[in-house]
Amino acid sequence: MKFNIKKQSFYKSLSSVGRASSTHSPLPILSGIKFELRNNTLTLIASDSNISIREVIYANEENNLVIHEEGDVVLEARYVLEAVRKLDADIINMEIIDGALTRISGNQAEYNINGTKGDQYPIIDFTKPEKQFEISGSKLSEIISQTAFVCSTSEDRPIFTGVNFKANGTTLNSVATDSYRLAKKVVELPVEIDFNISVPASNLYEVQKTITGDEIITIAVSDKLVQFYIGETLIQSRLIDGLFPDVNRLIPNEYGFELVVKKIDLINAVDRSSFLKSEGYWTVKLEATPDEIIISSKSQEIGSSEEILHPINYVGGNLKISFSGKYLIEALKSFKSETVKIMFVGEMQAFVIRHPEDDSIVQLILPLRTFD
Amino acid sequence: MKFNIKKQSFYKSLSSVGRASSTHSPLPILSGIKFELRNNTLTLIASDSNISIREVIYANEENNLVIHEEGDVVLEARYVLEAVRKLDADIINMEIIDGALTRISGNQAEYNINGTKGDQYPIIDFTKPEKQFEISGSKLSEIISQTAFVCSTSEDRPIFTGVNFKANGTTLNSVATDSYRLAKKVVELPVEIDFNISVPASNLYEVQKTITGDEIITIAVSDKLVQFYIGETLIQSRLIDGLFPDVNRLIPNEYGFELVVKKIDLINAVDRSSFLKSEGYWTVKLEATPDEIIISSKSQEIGSSEEILHPINYVGGNLKISFSGKYLIEALKSFKSETVKIMFVGEMQAFVIRHPEDDSIVQLILPLRTFD
Numbered sequence: 001m002k003f004n005i006k007k008q009s010f011y012k013s014l015s016s017v018g019r020a021s022s023t024h025s026p027l028p029i030l031s032g033i034k035f036e037l038r039n040n041t042l043t044l045i046a047s048d049s050n051i052s053i054r055e056v057i058y059a060n061e062e063n064n065l066v067i068h069e070e071g072d073v074v075l076e077a078r079y080v081l082e083a084v085r086k087l088d089a090d091i092i093n094m095e096i097i098d099g100a101l102t103r104i105s106g107n108q109a110e111y112n113i114n115g116t117k118g119d120q121y122p123i124i125d126f127t128k129p130e131k132q133f134e135i136s137g138s139k140l141s142e143i144i145s146q147t148a149f150v151c152s153t154s155e156d157r158p159i160f161t162g163v164n165f166k167a168n169g170t171t172l173n174s175v176a177t178d179s180y181r182l183a184k185k186v187v188e189l190p191v192e193i194d195f196n197i198s199v200p201a202s203n204l205y206e207v208q209k210t211i212t213g214d215e216i217i218t219i220a221v222s223d224k225l226v227q228f229y230i231g232e233t234l235i236q237s238r239l240i241d242g243l244f245p246d247v248n249r250l251i252p253n254e255y256g257f258e259l260v261v262k263k264i265d266l267i268n269a270v271d272r273s274s275f276l277k278s279e280g281y282w283t284v285k286l287e288a289t290p291d292e293i294i295i296s297s298k299s300q301e302i303g304s305s306e307e308i309l310h311p312i313n314y315v316g317g318n319l320k321i322s323f324s325g326k327y328l329i330e331a332l333k334s335f336k337s338e339t340v341k342i343m344f345v346g347e348m349q350a351f352v353i354r355h356p357e358d359d360s361i362v363q364l365i366l367p368l369r370t371f372d
Numbered sequence: 373m374k375f376n377i378k379k380q381s382f383y384k385s386l387s388s389v390g391r392a393s394s395t396h397s398p399l400p401i402l403s404g405i406k407f408e409l410r411n412n413t414l415t416l417i418a419s420d421s422n423i424s425i426r427e428v429i430y431a432n433e434e435n436n437l438v439i440h441e442e443g444d445v446v447l448e449a450r451y452v453l454e455a456v457r458k459l460d461a462d463i464i465n466m467e468i469i470d471g472a473l474t475r476i477s478g479n480q481a482e483y484n485i486n487g488t489k490g491d492q493y494p495i496i497d498f499t500k501p502e503k504q505f506e507i508s509g510s511k512l513s514e515i516i517s518q519t520a521f522v523c524s525t526s527e528d529r530p531i532f533t534g535v536n537f538k539a540n541g542t543t544l545n546s547v548a549t550d551s552y553r554l555a556k557k558v559v560e561l562p563v564e565i566d567f568n569i570s571v572p573a574s575n576l577y578e579v580q581k582t583i584t585g586d587e588i589i590t591i592a593v594s595d596k597l598v599q600f601y602i603g604e605t606l607i608q609s610r611l612i613d614g615l616f617p618d619v620n621r622l623i624p625n626e627y628g629f630e631l632v633v634k635k636i637d638l639i640n641a642v643d644r645s646s647f648l649k650s651e652g653y654w655t656v657k658l659e660a661t662p663d664e665i666i667i668s669s670k671s672q673e674i675g676s677s678e679e680i681l682h683p684i685n686y687v688g689g690n691l692k693i694s695f696s697g698k699y700l701i702e703a704l705k706s707f708k709s710e711t712v713k714i715m716f717v718g719e720m721q722a723f724v725i726r727h728p729e730d731d732s733i734v735q736l737i738l739p740l741r742t743f744d
Contacts, residue, residue: 307481
């Protein structure tokens with residue numbers, strides 16, 4: 001194996017693929033990146049049991065890839081990344097000098113890195129499932145931003161650590177919940193398709209990082225995995241086993257109170273009460289009357305905060321409701337609009353946050369019981 | 373106690389004083405800032421057993437301080453800082469509303485913070501010792517930058533966790549060592565004075581953070597403490613007990629090899645070998661001949677690196693020496709010059725780094741023994 005390539009584009013590809021390598025895997029070789037040099041292309045592969053990334057680099061003017069000798073090798077991701085990053089050269093040379101010992105050089109500096117032979121790397125099946133559809137990068141990124149943050153980080157109920165994507169005809173429902181809050185986004189697809197899968201939130205964030213703009217992304221789905229084709233990069237994620245609960249019945253249809261407010265005003269007011277938090281959580285109380293809306297919080301030990309909120313509009317009578325300040329801020333931040341509409345059923349009922357002109361997204365939060 | 377003050381300058385003073393408060397102190401009240409409102413001034417005090425900071429705020433046009441009622445209170449530093457930072461107001465109002473419960477408000481928002489009565493706070497003796505001298509902020513900052521980084525962070529030998537300042541006549545010697553390396557800076561003082569004190573490096577960094585420019589700083593010294601008067605801020609540090617060893621005899625007088633090199637070239641070359649590090653340390657080998665200078669490093673497990681260094685000048689024969697890459701980079705970075713002069717005695721002897729035109733600063737590093 002021997003090739004040279006422009007540092008900048010090589011480093012970009014290595015960082016993108018390297019994110020799938022894992023230093024925690026029971027299989028030590030999975031902390032590496034596999035380099036495959038064949039038929040005038042350089043293919044980079046990294047994988048743990050959870051996510052696999054493959055990038056195919058074709059020689060072009062931008063990357064200046066020149067292949068002198070085919071072959072393959074596996075190099076520890078963090079060392080090869082560090083070596084390429086630190087070399088002060090426009091063109092990087094890489095070659096196997098002895099067995100799997102690989103030289104990476106540029107200018108007057110060189111690294112010799114102990115690698116592993118390519119045939120030691122497990123074979124990753126990247127076969128493309130037949131069920132597939134296209135979506136724009138910006139739309140996919142928006143779906144991820146508006147749902148994945150809600151997912152649970154605890155493995156107690158694995159199904160809640162991912163976003164559920166359910167396609168039925170041309171409608172795609174994306175839903176996430178951690179059982180205390182819920183996000184639901186509905187988009188139309190260009191083809192009729194039918195699937196019901198749950199994808200780990202952490203893998204969706206990797207997909208989101210790889211999206212550069214408004215490129216068309218192909219998503220291919222089987223009952224075992226999902227693939228995201230983004231430019232020359234293929235990200236393949238496992239699915240989460242288990243049935244995602246039907247959450248549609250949790251979203252109320254009728255409301256007794258409606259608050260329209262500038263998003264940034266509410267974020268700032270709730271954030272001001274956040275110094276009373278412990279372990280990242282704090283409870284905020286909203287007290288509304290037709291005349292005045294007050295946001296307050298309280299901690300026996302530290303003290304209290306209180307302020308008057310100036311809404312754009314409030315319809316309804318007296319309402320007193322407590323909720324997690326962190327959850328409300330995160331839900332508000334998922335909206336791109338300047339104003340939001342918050343709809344309450346009653347004091348101990350779930351409330352929803354909506355975009356005033358866009359019905360495709362709904363955020364739901366369960367209230368907290370307080371003792372004062 | 374009741375006053376109002378401009379948010380911006382108040383927050384600045386609070387952060388500066390708050391750095392001396394400690395959440396780890398066995399005395400819980402020391403996690404607070406003491407507010408003293410007397411005679412048209414607001415005095416802020418914070419202290420742990422190690423460092424004390426006092427700032428006196430006189431009403432002026434910049435801070436808009438208006439005192440309505442004298443008094444004092446102690447408030448938890450992190451809560452009062454967070455409250456003032458989060459309030460979206462130009463002017464902050466602060467008043468005791470009940471016992472030690474203190475209201476901090478601005479605009480339509482307010483915080484009520486549980487405080488402690490002022491007389492519960494220990495009395496800190498800020499009496500100014502008679503032995504004192506003046507120094508410019510930039511000069512003091514330079515002394516700290518060029519010595520304190522060398523100090524040990526381990527409490528095994530407490531005397532090595534501080535910088536030793538020894539004044540004799542008008543000469544001030546500032547020396548730091550962790551027993552593997554040494555920094556020595558010599559400056560002239562405007563007065564004849566005599567002392568020998570060791571000041572914790574961490575406290576010197578607090579002093580450095582408070583220096584804003586080229587203000588004149590008064591340093592007052594007793595055999596128990598040292599005080600730094602920086603504008604309206606007084607920083608008082610304990611001294612480290614014990615005799616600082618005489619290290620002058622460790623600095624060689626005669627050298628067999630002299631390397632002059634562009635500082636940035638050597639930093640980059642040594643940094644390129646740093647991906648072989650474990651726990652922040654890595655060993656670098658320098659091999660010099662009259663024709664070529666090679667920087668290399670090696671790790672049994674990971675691999676090796678090697679590169680050719682282009683010096684400005686090298687005088688001496690064949691030399692092979694190994695040292696800590698981290699120590700060399702830190703020593704090099706303490707110089708402001710573009711080039712540095714490295715002088716070697718021999719293979720297993722300490723070597724020194726000097727500024728080509730400024731003899732006031734010397735950095736010394738002990739070599740490492742390697743087995744190859």
